[in-house]
Amino acid sequence: MTFSVADDRIVRLAFVAAVSIAAAAVFATLSLKAPEYFFRTQPAALQGGAETLYYIRDGRGVPGYDPSDPELARLALDAWSRESGGKLKFTPARSESEALLRLHWISANQGRFGEMQRIDVDGKPGAIVFVSPATDGLSAALADMASRDRLLRDAIVYLTCVHEIGHAVGLPHTRDFEDIMYSFGYGGDITAYFMRYRKRLKSRDDIRLFSGLSPNDVTALRMLFLN
């Protein structure tokens, strides 16, 4: 539900209406698909310094997927690790079944470009991050720009990975347009949001230089480790 333009607000309102009645029962089941920005359990990624095993699925056949997209996902993991001061550590798993953090490439659906789902992995809280590698479902103007600008397209996929992994490590949405955890449910210019990052890049390699996190994101991240 990340970069959903229209759906987040509806989801949020629906959640507020239902939360007092349903929360305890609904969130009792870790494997349940829940709104991406609510957390009941400390994510495994934060459980005390151990390296979190991750697995990135092959996205062949998914619309918009490029074989180099897993590298963007790994760069997003690196960004969170770096910004956490090394407290988050991600190690590739040998198989998906042992990975606490899993990334699946999906078709964009109803304006949704990313989503996070909590899962239980042998009693430990994990997460599946869903990311669409297609940009043609974005606003028409942005989709047109991305179709002609490979770096912009890569920036969008990268930032979507960063945002969803942010949920996986325990961060909720913010209302601040500067933040990677910002939700477009609060409005804001989606093209300006992605172009702000794109303008910093001279080449794809530059993605590793700019995490995409704001100072507020970094503060929120580091607060997680104080709990």
Ligand SMILES: [Zn+2]
């Ligand atoms: Zn989100």
